[in-house]
Amino acid sequence: xxxxxxxxxxxxxxxxxxxxxxxxxxxxxxxxxxxxxxxxxxxxxxxxxxxxxxxxxxxxxxxxxxxxxxxxxxxxxxxxxxxxxxxxxxxxxxxxxxxxxxxxxxxxxxxx
Amino acid sequence: xxxxxxxxxxxxxxxxxxxxxxxxxxxxxxxxxxxxxxxxxxxxxxxxxxxxxxxxxxxxxxxxxxxxxxxxxxxxxxxxxxxxxxxxxxxxxxxxxxxxxxxxxxxxxxxxxxxxx
Numbered sequence: 001x002x003x004x005x006x007x008x009x010x011x012x013x014x015x016x017x018x019x020x021x022x023x024x025x026x027x028x029x030x031x032x033x034x035x036x037x038x039x040x041x042x043x044x045x046x047x048x049x050x051x052x053x054x055x056x057x058x059x060x061x062x063x064x065x066x067x068x069x070x071x072x073x074x075x076x077x078x079x080x081x082x083x084x085x086x087x088x089x090x091x092x093x094x095x096x097x098x099x100x101x102x103x104x105x106x107x108x109x110x111x112x
Numbered sequence: 113x114x115x116x117x118x119x120x121x122x123x124x125x126x127x128x129x130x131x132x133x134x135x136x137x138x139x140x141x142x143x144x145x146x147x148x149x150x151x152x153x154x155x156x157x158x159x160x161x162x163x164x165x166x167x168x169x170x171x172x173x174x175x176x177x178x179x180x181x182x183x184x185x186x187x188x189x190x191x192x193x194x195x196x197x198x199x200x201x202x203x204x205x206x207x208x209x210x211x212x213x214x215x216x217x218x219x220x221x222x223x224x225x226x227x228x229x
Contacts, residue, residue: 034218043116046218
């Protein structure tokens with residue numbers, strides 16, 4: 001089955017700096033890669049996703065890149081703000097298979 | 113759009129009792145719903161996949177007789193934790209996949225925190 005690894009487990013950045021979280025996956029058939037943000041005690045919220053037919057996707061301060069050959073994808077947050085502080089999870093799946101395989105999470109702290 | 117609700121948000125029960133958690137898709141139909149549990153500072157662990165009108169598929173190590181799942185309609189799935197014990201205390205989260213959609217984006221409920229005394 002799919003195995004998703006995520007690094008780093010914790011990340012602290014100064015407000016205004018960029019943050020990068022990286023994930024690798026093992027199943028070359030995986031073709032959908034969402035990123036979720038989870039605040040303490042709350043639901044995971046989808047913040048951005050990417051499919052294997054594109055290499056990069058951007059939504060305002062958030063971007064995701066995908067390298068299918070190397071089987072890794074990354075989340076980039078620019079101009080970080082304190083409200084970006086949360087746990088971020090990457091995930092991978094095959095369209096139609098439904099099961100999401102989650103990474104172990106990254107706790108991001110943005111220092112004002 | 114794509115809003116999922118869960119009820120209750122918190123529940124405290126005595127050991128040996130059963131607890132039912134409801135998961136509803138409020139503005140879409142979900143042919144498939146998923147149930148996860150999450151321990152503190154850990155990732156989401158898939159417990160089972162629930163398809164409307166059929167039996168749930170459980171992940172390895174999850175007791176189907178202990179965690180009863182019913183997906184009777186396209187907007188409602190329920191998880192019943194039977195004979196709950198303190199080790200069942202956890203954060204339970206459901207998610208739904210939009211029927212007729214790409215079939216991969218999952219929208220999560222707000223979670224239910226279960227505490228078994």
